[in-house]
Amino acid sequence: MRVYLVNPSHLSFGVAVITPRWLFVLAAATPSQWGDPIICDETLELFDANVLMPGDVVGIGIHTGNALRGYELGRLARQRGASVVFGGIHATLYPDEAHELGEAHAVVKGDGDAVWGRVIADCVAGTPERLYDAGRIPGEAFASARWDLLPPDKYMWASVQTVRGCPKHCSFCSVWRTDGQSPRQRGVDAVVSEIVELRRRGFRFIALADDNFYPVSLGDLAQAKRRQDPSRLRQLEAIRAQRFELMERLADLPDDMVFFTQITMEAAEDTRFLEAMRRARIKGALVGIESVTPEGLKDVYKGFNLAGEALVSRLRTFGEHGVYVLGSFIFGLPSDRPETFDATAALATRAGVTFAQFVMLTPFPGTVDFERWERDEAQQGVSIAGVPITRHWLIPQEHRPKVYSPHPVMSADEIRARTQEVWDQFYSLGAIWSRARVVRTWKSRLAFVLISKLYRQMYANTGIATDSARTSRSARMARLIAKPCRRLFAAAPMPELQVPS
Numbered sequence: 050m051r052v053y054l055v056n057p058s059h060l061s062f063g064v065a066v067i068t069p070r071w072l073f074v075l076a077a078a079t080p081s082q083w084g085d086p087i088i089c090d091e092t093l094e095l096f097d098a099n100v101l102m103p104g105d106v107v108g109i110g111i112h113t114g115n116a117l118r119g120y121e122l123g124r125l126a127r128q129r130g131a132s133v134v135f136g137g138i139h140a141t142l143y144p145d146e147a148h149e150l151g152e153a154h155a156v157v158k159g160d161g162d163a164v165w166g167r168v169i170a171d172c173v174a175g176t177p178e179r180l181y182d183a184g185r186i187p188g189e190a191f192a193s194a195r196w197d198l199l200p201p202d203k204y205m206w207a208s209v210q211t212v213r214g215c216p217k218h219c220s221f222c223s224v225w226r227t228d229g230q231s232p233r234q235r236g237v238d239a240v241v242s243e244i245v246e247l248r249r250r251g252f253r254f255i256a257l258a259d260d261n262f263y264p265v266s267l268g269d270l271a272q273a274k275r276r277q278d279p280s281r282l283r284q285l286e287a288i289r290a291q292r293f294e295l296m297e298r299l300a301d302l303p304d305d306m307v308f309f310t311q312i313t314m315e316a317a318e319d320t321r322f323l324e325a326m327r328r329a330r331i332k333g334a335l336v337g338i339e340s341v342t343p344e345g346l347k348d349v350y351k352g353f354n355l356a357g358e359a360l361v362s363r364l365r366t367f368g369e370h371g372v373y374v375l376g377s378f379i380f381g382l383p384s385d386r387p388e389t390f391d392a393t394a395a396l397a398t399r400a401g402v403t404f405a406q407f408v409m410l411t412p413f414p415g416t417v418d419f420e421r422w423e424r425d426e427a428q429q430g431v432s433i434a435g436v437p438i439t440r441h442w443l444i445p446q447e448h449r450p451k452v453y454s455p456h457p458v459m460s461a462d463e464i465r466a467r468t469q470e471v472w473d474q475f476y477s478l479g480a481i482w483s484r485a486r487v488v489r490t491w492k493s494r495l496a497f498v499l500i501s502k503l504y505r506q507m508y509a510n511t512g513i514a515t516d517s518a519r520t521s522r523s524a525r526m527a528r529l530i531a532k533p534c535r536r537l538f539a540a541a542p543m544p545e546l547q548v549p550s
């Protein structure tokens with residue numbers, strides 16, 4: 050009997066940017082009596098279900114974007130006589146769907162770290178439960194990853210999680226509902242030990258794969274003081290103190306290490322925090338900017354963000370403290386107008402945003418937006434390729450629309466075409482080269498250009514293109530660029546490196 054862990058994807062690039070952490074965490078949570086699990090990340094290569102034997106256990110982790118491919122794999126695995134277990138955000142939200150369409154024997158809802166051993170034992174005994182409600186485990190119980198199972202030369206960045214959950218409540222995001230609004234922080238020692246192990250193996254670029262690296266803002270502290278709520282204040286201060294402790298420990302790691310994380314814009318008003326990030330060499334952060342207008346921010350319940358020139362200055366503050374911003378923008382919001390696209394591209398440049406992604410508003414399950422949209426659409430009864438549009442992730446890729454919500458003034462095609470134009474503008478060679486000045490050496494600049502082009506091929510062209518020929522051309526191009534890119538990120542292993550005390 051073998052345990053397989055599969056990360057589904059309908060597109061493979063041979064090399065990937067970031068390690069899908071859950072694969073290596075569940076590998077660590079697999080009891081040793083079942084041997085080392087076999088890991089398959091389909092963003093590298095497609096999984097060959099013919100290797101499965103009756104009695105094997107196959108864990109498939111799905112989010113909404115890869116659920117359809119995941120279900121296909123579940124059916125193939127079951128045909129081969131394996132026990133099929135689904136987990137991940139989408140299976141947590143739609144456990145019955147994983148049974149119906151993915152032919153699951155069992156579904157795990159919530160954090161799989163602690164329950165996975167029991168699930169395997171039940172499958173082997175032939176008594177899997179239909180549903181394991183694993184809930185949210187505390188930060189101290191988060192499992193470390195089995196990095197010894199990483200395939201060599203396949204990933205540019207490794208990923209380590211330091212906190213789960215986010216106290217905000219953005220309307221397009223499901224994190225605060227699935228991972229909860231109370232931040233669950235992992236112990237600093239556990240995080241640092243894992244990072245040291247990765248550096249020993251030759252990874253110097255590490256993504257801190259957190260929902261929100263800045264879970265307590267200055268505004269939260271001020272509010273607790275105003276409300277004269279000492280226990281809340283102590284709790285928030287303790288969370289914040291642990292963030293600083295983590296960053297101090299990161300600062301003691303080898304100087305060639307670089308970290309990247311995900312953070313809310315409020316961190317820019319907290320210069321003590323930004324300075325700690327600088328010392329820790331957290332040099333990049335994905336910041337959810339979403340919209341450059343106050344109306345757009347209202348559309349997505351993101352009143353804590355700024356708009357217009359205040360936004361430019363806040364984003365620049367990150368750069369002034371050595372943190373490069375990957376700005377994330379959403380197009381297709383009800384308040385967007387044709388001129389919003391150019392204004393967004395111009396603002397991104399003016400604010401010194403180093404990388405950017407421009408996504409089209411999509412109602413994802415588990416979000417406030419989805420509930421509203423699903424209610425409205427259910428009355429219309431629209432189907433595509435025989436699938437109700439309210440289950441859009443089940444529509445075959447080639448028929449999937451790019452825009453789901455009717456817009457008050459723009460057609461779906463116009464939103465798609467204008468979004469593509471903004472990607473083209475932001476990632477033109479001239480624009481990339483001028484942004485590449487943020488790094489000093491020629492080698493770093495070359496890496497910057499390559500990674501910018503790769504990012505665009507992987508995320509823009511494959512996600513927005515309307516025809517499958519263009520999508521596969523982009524995937525081929527991404528495969529070509531990915532290999533040399535990876536080499537630029539690799540470092541000499543440091544097998545003797547010790548965990549700093």
Ligand code: SF4
Pocket residue numbers: 215216217218219222223224225260261313337
């Ligand atoms: S979008 Fe970011 S800030 Fe908003 S709820 Fe999700 S994780 Fe939190």
